[in-house]
Amino acid sequence: MKGKILFVAGLGVGYVLGTRAGREQYEKLTAQVARLWNDPRVQKQVDAVEEFVKDKAPEVAEFVGDQAKKVVTQVSGRKPAARTTRSRAASSRSTPPSSSSPATE
16 A cells, blocks of 8 residues: 555656646747747748738639539539530520430439
């Protein structure tokens, strides 16, 4: 029983000392990171990246939209609406498909 009490007490002391030391290291690390982040050279690069992203955002959005349309086309087996204007005109002149044929739906 004495061994268990000593073990638990040792765990408690180790935990308290470890958390204090760990907290000090954490505080040092966060101070270093804050100093680095607030450095004018780093902020200059951050501003440059922000400007680059703002300039490229419309192109990226268009690219993502086009790729999403391609994925929808591949998954559904249908052509996107913008590319089927010719087939729509042809289908509007023909008779609608009968409901007995599931392949034409």
